[in-house]
Amino acid sequence: MTTTQLIEQIRKKQSFLCIGLDPDLDKIPTHLHQYEDPIFEFNKAIIDATHHLCVAYKPNTAFYECYGIKGWKSLEKTIQYLNNKYPEIFTIADAKRGDIGNTSTRYAKAFFEQLNFDSITVAPYMGKDSVEPFLSFKNKHTILLALTSNEGALDFQTQNTTDTTLYKMVLEKSKTWKNATQLMYVVGATKAEYFKEIRNIVPDNFLLVPGVGAQGGSVEEVCKYGLNKNIGLLINSSRGIIYASNQSNFAVQAQIEAQKLQQEMQLELTKHSII
Amino acid sequence: MTTTQLIEQIRKKQSFLCIGLDPDLDKIPTHLHQYEDPIFEFNKAIIDATHHLCVAYKPNTAFYECYGIKGWKSLEKTIQYLNNKYPEIFTIADAKRGDIGNTSTRYAKAFFEQLNFDSITVAPYMGKDSVEPFLSFKNKHTILLALTSNEGALDFQTQNTTDTTLYKMVLEKSKTWKNATQLMYVVGATKAEYFKEIRNIVPDNFLLVPGVGAQGGSVEEVCKYGLNKNIGLLINSSRGIIYASNQSNFAVQAQIEAQKLQQEMQLELTKHSII
Numbered sequence: 001m002t003t004t005q006l007i008e009q010i011r012k013k014q015s016f017l018c019i020g021l022d023p024d025l026d027k028i029p030t031h032l033h034q035y036e037d038p039i040f041e042f043n044k045a046i047i048d049a050t051h052h053l054c055v056a057y058k059p060n061t062a063f064y065e066c067y068g069i070k071g072w073k074s075l076e077k078t079i080q081y082l083n084n085k086y087p088e089i090f091t092i093a094d095a096k097r098g099d100i101g102n103t104s105t106r107y108a109k110a111f112f113e114q115l116n117f118d119s120i121t122v123a124p125y126m127g128k129d130s131v132e133p134f135l136s137f138k139n140k141h142t143i144l145l146a147l148t149s150n151e152g153a154l155d156f157q158t159q160n161t162t163d164t165t166l167y168k169m170v171l172e173k174s175k176t177w178k179n180a181t182q183l184m185y186v187v188g189a190t191k192a193e194y195f196k197e198i199r200n201i202v203p204d205n206f207l208l209v210p211g212v213g214a215q216g217g218s219v220e221e222v223c224k225y226g227l228n229k230n231i232g233l234l235i236n237s238s239r240g241i242i243y244a245s246n247q248s249n250f251a252v253q254a255q256i257e258a259q260k261l262q263q264e265m266q267l268e269l270t271k272h273s274i275i
Numbered sequence: 276m277t278t279t280q281l282i283e284q285i286r287k288k289q290s291f292l293c294i295g296l297d298p299d300l301d302k303i304p305t306h307l308h309q310y311e312d313p314i315f316e317f318n319k320a321i322i323d324a325t326h327h328l329c330v331a332y333k334p335n336t337a338f339y340e341c342y343g344i345k346g347w348k349s350l351e352k353t354i355q356y357l358n359n360k361y362p363e364i365f366t367i368a369d370a371k372r373g374d375i376g377n378t379s380t381r382y383a384k385a386f387f388e389q390l391n392f393d394s395i396t397v398a399p400y401m402g403k404d405s406v407e408p409f410l411s412f413k414n415k416h417t418i419l420l421a422l423t424s425n426e427g428a429l430d431f432q433t434q435n436t437t438d439t440t441l442y443k444m445v446l447e448k449s450k451t452w453k454n455a456t457q458l459m460y461v462v463g464a465t466k467a468e469y470f471k472e473i474r475n476i477v478p479d480n481f482l483l484v485p486g487v488g489a490q491g492g493s494v495e496e497v498c499k500y501g502l503n504k505n506i507g508l509l510i511n512s513s514r515g516i517i518y519a520s521n522q523s524n525f526a527v528q529a530q531i532e533a534q535k536l537q538q539e540m541q542l543e544l545t546k547h548s549i550i
Contacts, residue, residue, distance in 0.1 A: 022378075062378045065385035072347050096374055098398060100425040103297075103337045110340035123373060123398045125420055127427020145400055150375040152402020155448055162435045173430055 001118045002139055003181075003206070003230075006090050009055045010231050014269055015262040018056035018092065018208065020238025021046065021078065022063045029246050039067070039074040042250075044081055046242050049251035051086050053258040056234055058092040058208075079115050090234075092208070093117040096145065098126050104133040112140045119143055121186060121208070124170045128177055135179035141206075142183055146170055146198070149188025149211030171201045184208055187226075189217025189235070195225035206232050212261070213240030219261065223268040231274060237261060276393045277414055278456075278481070278505075281365050284330045285506050289550055290537040293331035293367065293483065295513025296321065296353065297338045302518055304525050314342070314349040317525075319356060321517050324526035326361050328533040331509055333367040333483075354390050365509075367418065367483070368392040373401050379408040387415045394418055396461060396483070399445045403452050410454035416481075417458055421445055421473070424463025424486030446476045459483055462501075464492025464510070470500035481507050487536070488515030494536065498543040506549060512536060 010016045023039040032038040047057065059078060064071035082089055097107040097120065104122075111120045112134075119141035122131055134142040147157055147167045157167040164172070174183055187198055189211035198207070207226055211217040212235050219235060226233050237257075245253035269275045285291050298314040307313040322332065334353060339346035357366055372382040372395065379397075386395045387409075394416035397406055409417040422432055422442045432442040439447070449458055462473055464486035473482070482501055486492040487510050494510060501508050512532075520528035544550045 060374070060378055062372070062374055062381035062385065066381040066389065068385070068389040069344060069347050069351060072344050076344060096398070097337070097371065099335070099337055099371055100423070103335055106337035106341040110337065110343070114341065114343040123371070123400050125398050125400045125431060126423050126425060127430030127432070129425050129427040131427075148375070148401050150401060150404050152404040152406075155402030156400060156441065156444065157402070159441075159444065160437045161441070166431065166434075166436070166441065169431065169434065
């Protein structure tokens with residue numbers, strides 16, 4: 001998917017909501033356990049109930065890998081379902097991969113070709129030649145970890161380097177990499193005060209913002225500095241939506257929570273004169 | 276596996292060789308394509324021919340994920356084969372994972388429980404609470420990326436922070452994390468000049484050293500400062516061993532290459548009065 005198509009979808013739906021598909025067999029409604037693939041059935045119901053309110057889905061691979069091959073089958077079925085039934089949706093493999101060049105190419109093939117995701121999250125620690133292989137795939141997007149929403153972000157990401165802090169160095173350097181226009185960045189919503197400085201460095205790139213809802217961030221605060229003329233934001237919520245209820249009406253409850261966020265986003269788009 | 280068991284195995288085999296199982300369908304001998312699972316057949320032959328010369332195998336997950344579910348099946352069969360037939364061997368999932376706490380626990384379960392690897396490589400960018408979940412598994416080991424062997428290591432890892440460089444900060448901080456004795460570190464062999472400084476910070480931990488052979492590092496140079504009283508080194512070679520030949524005699528050729536490295540290691544262990 002091109003960035004232009006993503007922006008068109010956001011304008012049409014008046015939403016820049018991304019829903020995290022992080023299924024947990026201990027948390028999904030018990031009646032789903034009668035199916036052969038409860039995780040896929042859960043995802044399918046969530047997707048069918050929320051696809052008109054969001055523009056992206058983000059399965060985190062850890063929630064599938066922990067169930068072994070069965071989990072990978074659920075992931076494969078989920079992305080196939082999304083690509084077949086809702087091809088306008090932007091898909092994110094939240095995989096946080098990254099390795100030496102040759103090996104990163106294989107991860108890129110796994111997620112961009114085998115599974116046909118539109119994008120993947122990538123860790124920057126190994127530098128340029130570990131990220132550029134992902135960027136060489138046309139109309140695919142690489143979402144680089146910049147500033148994450150967990151406490152451990154303070155361990156290294158916000159540490160001072162000679163001229164700047166590490167996460168700003170990641171932003172600055174990555175801008176110079178080949179096909180850098182296909183880069184997006186993960187920026188944790190619990191660090192809203194950082195958005196202004198981040199927009200000074202990367203005014204145009206999309207930012208994927210986890211941490212709204214259960215992790216405590218606010219849509220309004222993120223939008224204050226995060227929005228740009230092409231929206232430039234994808235705000236993610238996982239648990240707050242998918243586990244709104246563990247009863248048989250879970251999909252309806254998920255829809256209600258997704259709609260609340262969509263309405264907040266619509267308000268922000270209006271307030272910032274974007275729609 | 277405990278660290279003591281690993282050390283005993285090294286002393287017995289007079290080898291601290293780790294073999295990277297990075298199979299590539301385009302590189303393995305053509306006669307293997309007749310099998311239902313050529314990758315597993317390839318790994319099995321390499322393992323049977325080299326297990327007495329090495330102490331660890333390290334499949335890199337990218338080389339399996341790129342083949343989708345079929346690839347994950349090959350990975351599962353490979354680790355099961357290792358655990359059943361050669362339980363004394365130390366196994367490393369070279370997966371370079373890392374995520375917020377709750378999610379890292381799922382990756383740990385995927386590799387330590389589902390697949391029953393002894394250890395996993397983890398990226399440090401997200402900090403303490405992204406790594407500690409791996410460290411809470413008993414007799415399992417977390418191998419943290421410190422200084423990698425690729426050019427991109429210079430982008431962030433060797434950058435100066437206020438008091439030190441980033442990779443040294445990763446070493447220093449991680450020493451204070453809970454169950455830090457279960458930490459090992461990835462240190463690229465092409466950076467042998469750094470080993471002295473690294474040993475000042477982490478004198479006791481095992482270092483996993485990729486980059487010997489195809490990537491240009493030397494066993495002797497690594498041992499000069501890298502060896503400690505409990506050996507403390509696992510030196511990896513992948514391509515140099517597994518692709519020594521692409522003919523029907525590939526396993527014998529792999530054995531010959533593995534033996535060369537084992538003999539170099541034996542010499543170093545003698546030279547340093549460890550055996």
